[in-house]
Amino acid sequence: MSELASTGIEATRRRLTEKQADTVDRLTTATVEVLAREGYSGTTVRLIAAAAGVGTATAYTYFSSKEHLISEVFWRRLIASPSVESSDPDPTTRVVTVLRQVSMLVADEPSLASAVGNALLGDDPDVGHLRVRIGWEIRGRLAAALGVDAKDTERVSMLELLYSGALLQAGMGLLSYTEVAELLEASARRLLAEPGTVN
Secondary structure (H helix, E strand, O other): OOHHHHOOOOOOOOOOOHHHHHHHHHHHHHHHHHHHHHHHHHOOHHHHHHHHOOOHHHHHHHOOOHHHHHHHHHHHHHHHOOOOOOOOOOHHHHHHHHHHHHHOOOOOOHHHHHHHHHHHOOOOHHHHHHHHHHHHHHHHHHHHHHOOOOOOOHHHHHHHHHHHHHHHHHHOOOOOHHHHHHHHHHHHHHHHOOOOOOO
């Protein structure tokens, strides 16, 4: 069983037994493989199921669409990445570290990175559920880096907007993920600068 399956990460549609978690893990692994080979438009649940060694109907038992599968892959990558533990006293430096980590999560896998942007913008209700979970996870990390309550700050919302806009730009191919990380850092530093210090 893979590390992800053993950590109790489960698909968003149901509680999973160990065998079911293994099936879901194989499906998410196959999703990345099929995306690398076929690209987003050529990827189907049928191809993913075949690559995972399960029937298409079995895949649909766990995932409602390819967008749901791709979003699940991103969710798993996000929660498998450790929260940034920084002893730096500067909250801006801590925020920049979080933004850089999250923005580079799939940077080394261009086909997955592009697909994540498309998938997360979908209207599948299961994707919507994951979008909320992803958003709250990132919001929590940003709030912790700032040292504030996640429900209690306008700055966290502004940082979320910076992040989502930057990743949309990368997903559309307008910026590389390295450029996104650099622009996020510069933008966050300007946003969080003490009043009167921004030129």
